[in-house]
Amino acid sequence: KQEVTQIPAALSVPEGENLVLNCSFTDSAIYNLQWFRQDPGKGLTSLLLIQSSQREQTSGRLNASLDKSSGRSTLYIAASQPGDSATYLCAAGTGTASKLTFGTGTRLQVTL
Amino acid sequence: DGGITQSPKYLFRKEGQNVTLSCEQNLNHDAMYWYRQDPGQGLRLIYYSQIVNDFQKGDIAEGYSVSREKKESFPLTVTSAQKNPTAFYLCASSTRGGTQAPTDTQYFGPGTRLTVL
Numbered sequence: 001k002q003e004v005t006q007i008p009a010a011l012s013v014p015e016g017e018n019l020v021l022n023c024s025f026t027d028s029a030i031y032n033l034q035w036f037r038q039d040p041g042k043g044l045t046s047l048l049l050i051q052s053s054q055r056e057q058t059s060g061r062l063n064a065s066l067d068k069s070s071g072r073s074t075l076y077i078a079a080s081q082p083g084d085s086a087t088y089l090c091a092a093g094t095g096t097a098s099k100l101t102f103g104t105g106t107r108l109q110v111t112l
Numbered sequence: 113d114g115g116i117t118q119s120p121k122y123l124f125r126k127e128g129q130n131v132t133l134s135c136e137q138n139l140n141h142d143a144m145y146w147y148r149q150d151p152g153q154g155l156r157l158i159y160y161s162q163i164v165n166d167f168q169k170g171d172i173a174e175g176y177s178v179s180r181e182k183k184e185s186f187p188l189t190v191t192s193a194q195k196n197p198t199a200f201y202l203c204a205s206s207t208r209g210g211t212q213a214p215t216d217t218q219y220f221g222p223g224t225r226l227t228v229l
Contacts (some may be wrong), residue, residue: 004154033215043116043202043220044155089154099170100218102147102154 002094006103013080014111020105021075023025023090030067031091034100035064035075037086044089048075080110115139116221118203122192123189123226133188133224134203135203142208144186144195148172149200158201162208175188190226 003026013019015097023033032051036044048057048064050063056065063076073090091100125131137144143162147155157170158222161180175194180186187204190197193218 036220041200041223041225043118043222044204044218046217046219091155099157099160100145100155102156104152106152109221 002030002092002101004090004092004096004101004103006090006106007086007108010107010109012109012111014081015082017080017110018076018078019080019108021077021088021090021108023073023075023103025071025073025101026090027092027094029073030068030092030094033064033066033073034091034092034093035062035073036089038089038105041084047088056110080108082110082112085109116203116205116219117199118221118224120224121222123224125226125228127228128192130189130191131226133190133201133203133226134190135183135186137203137205137219137221139187139207139219140183140207141219142183143206143216144178144180145204145206146170146178146186146188147202147204149202149223155202158188184214197226200225216222 005024014068035047036051038044050057050066059076066073087105088106091102119134145160146158149155156172160170161167164183177189203221203223206216206218
């Protein structure tokens with residue numbers, strides 16, 4: 001059974017810092033690895049999707065990497081801003097129906 | 113505007129009641145999903161549907177039921193058999209389901225918060 005872990009559970013950084021969020025998964029037989037953002041009381045917003053054949057994806061200030069052999073993915077956020085404050089969730093896509101297994105998230109606060 | 117809508121935003125249920133949560137999408141997506149989110153836990157899959165008139169149980173289907181009579185609609189019923197239904201419920205959809213879909217991201221609705229009185 002796939003298990004996804006995110007460390008740290010919470011992180012506070014000053015504005016302008018670069019930061020890395022970590023995600024690990026136990027079963028390397030994944031179709032993809034997805035990163036989402038969730039604001040309090042809201043639904044999820046997709047940030048990046050890395051297919052199992054890819055090593056990384058970039059969108060603006062965000063860069064996600066995938067290392068299937070070690071069961072790890074990282075989300076790099078450059079030049080953090082207060083608007084980046086949210087919970088970041090990673091999810092591993094496995095199985096025959098594109099099912100996602102989610103981690104518990106990292107709650108990020110970017111302070112002025 | 114394309115997207116996923118969920119209603120109601122807040123729902124209160126009395127003990128022994130069945131309640132139905134609505135999920136509608138106008139993205140022309142084949143696959144739809146229902147997740148439950150509890151504080152301190154990741155999202156857990158309740159039911160999913162890869163195509164109209166077909167659906168499968170997820171990891172925590174007990175006490176829930178679904179239907180998929182139309183492509184754009186995937187309602188979730190929380191029955192009285194669900195012993196701890198208080199949670200945040202999220203509906204999602206993706207272009208395709210199955211092994212064809214490793215490139216397909218899931219798009220989420222705004223959620224319904226269900227509270228048992």
